[in-house]
Amino acid sequence: MIKIKALEEHLEKTFGIHFNDSSLLAEAFTQASYVNEHPKENLKYYERIEFLGDAVMQLTVSEYIYQRYPEMPQGKLSRLRIAMVQEDSFSKFALECQFDQFIRLGKGEEKAGARSRSSLLCDIFESFIGALYLDQGKEAVVDFVTKVIFVKLDQGWFEQEVDYKTKLQEFLQQHGDVVIDYEVVSETGIESDRVYTVAVSADDQLIGEGNGTSKKRAEVQAAKNALSKLQ
Amino acid sequence: MIKIKALEEHLEKTFGIHFNDSSLLAEAFTQASYVNEHPKENLKYYERIEFLGDAVMQLTVSEYIYQRYPEMPQGKLSRLRIAMVQEDSFSKFALECQFDQFIRLGKGEEKAGARSRSSLLCDIFESFIGALYLDQGKEAVVDFVTKVIFVKLDQGWFEQEVDYKTKLQEFLQQHGDVVIDYEVVSETGIESDRVYTVAVSADDQLIGEGNGTSKKRAEVQAAKNALSKLQ
Structure with missing residues (x-):
């Protein structure tokens, strides 16, 4: 069984992130299938936080590339943003952060291989961002995303990914x-x-x-x- | 000829908004066609700021409805967000704020009726939001959007607009x-x-x-x- 405590330790150790409200973290890493199998625990699943996290990522990425490339025309900015926030990118970041190990899934979904499903990994990356934003605000998100994503701009990571x-x-x-x-x-x-x-x-x-x-x-x-x- | 000074006065009088950097405001209200007709003035046009403003609006709206409707499932939140940020909505807000009067257009675009074109009005609304965000930060955007958009939630405005x-x-x-x-x-x-x-x-x-x-x-x-x- 996956413990949110283990996730908290992982985040502290790997990223120096300490959550004030660990219930946000639990929500962000819980799929509906798990909630359905544990009806007595009154759990929440990640979709609402992911809805917010998606918008947080859009702005965080947009603002960064807007400032970093002051001469880049809008069309190119849009293509770069698409490359950075696409499912392929987010699911890779989720794996890189080892988030896959901490997703709480129902048994059926586990058997069906959901833990390595790109769409779920992408969702969980976004819901983590949403939880971090709610718990600690925009600056904490920018810090995290700088380490995980923005450094990859220098490595030419998104040039191959682009569009x-x-x-x-x-x-x-x-x-x-x-x-x-x-x-x-x-x-x-x-x-x-x-x-x-x-x-x-x-x-x-x-x-x-x-x-x-x-x-x-x-x-x-x-x-x-x-x-x-x-x- | 449209003066940015007049726009500044309009914003002060109508919304109590005073821009620190009026060049951001000029950029946000200038279409490429106007820049092309005034090559010596070294002007910028709105697209880059609009790129940013689009993401600012996504997050501002998402965060507001996420907090305001704590029980609303993600699917319904998504549909409400689509209704709130769609071109139809933003172009109406732009007209309501009388932004159409202050857009700097080239002569050809003026003749072609661009000033009342829904897609341009929507763009200008977003670019204004981008400029406000750059000039004064998130809180100023939330204040403005609360007056112009969020009050309409109580009036059932988006129920008709939904999806x-x-x-x-x-x-x-x-x-x-x-x-x-x-x-x-x-x-x-x-x-x-x-x-x-x-x-x-x-x-x-x-x-x-x-x-x-x-x-x-x-x-x-x-x-x-x-x-x-x-x-």
Whole structure:
């Protein structure tokens, strides 16, 4: 059984972060499936905090790159932000921070491999950020994100990540026009934990599929998968 | 000719807001077309500040509704946020604040009616928020947004606005399943000032079109237009 105490120790040891309200941390790392299996414990699950954390990350990243690249036009800022906040990036950060070890899952979800599912890891990264923001405010989030994400800008980390959709377009259209179409082919899961599957086609031929917690994220995954097949 | 001085007076008189750095305000209210017509003045246009303002609004709205509705599930929070930050809402707020009078446009854009264009009004609302955030920080933004937007929650303002896409779906599917599809039919304008046109169809029959500064916003407009025709 996963103890929030162990998570607190991990955060202190690895990041020097001490939570004042550990119930926020518990909420951020608990999936609905776990709450359903422990009805007497009156637990909360992460979705609401993740909703907030998503917006906190949008602003934290936006403000940082706005200030850091004073000459960068808006279009490029937008593409960089997309690369930095996409599911692929957040799920990697979650793994790097070893957050996967501390997620409280129901038995069915555990068996289904949810602990290594990219969409869940991304959600948990955002919900952790939401909890940190509520517990300690914006500065603590900036400190953490600087260590975990912003240092990677110097390492050219996001140059490779940048905008798979544009990359796919450039790749496909190098010899002339191609009609690229993204289409949602399925939406699964309950509303608060929905996963979108998007198919991408070139001139009506299916070239890739991708999943994500939003249509945008699923599109990026589809483009990435198409590219890795085509190249 | 539009003077930033007049805008400063308007903000002081109407909202009690005094800008420390009026060059931020000038940047926030200047469109690229105006900059191009005044090459010697070394002006900046609003897109970068709008990029920041968009994220500031996302967080300001998210944090407010997260705190105000402690029992509201994430799905409903998301729909409410979409309703509050959609182009339709922001362009109305911009008009209500009389921001349209102070936008600096090139002559061609002025003739083309840009001053009353919903997508531009929405952009300017966001860029004003970005400038206010840079000049005076988060609290000043919360104060302003409380007066202009959050008071409208009590007036039931967003209940009518909520989620045209869900409304359209419910309307179309009241007598059985209907395949609803949104498709981008055109993208116009330069990258930093792009307008998307989205067509929405029901069982392959076109039922509406809409424009917006993002695909999501264009989809919401298309759903709204379809609904007003169908109902």
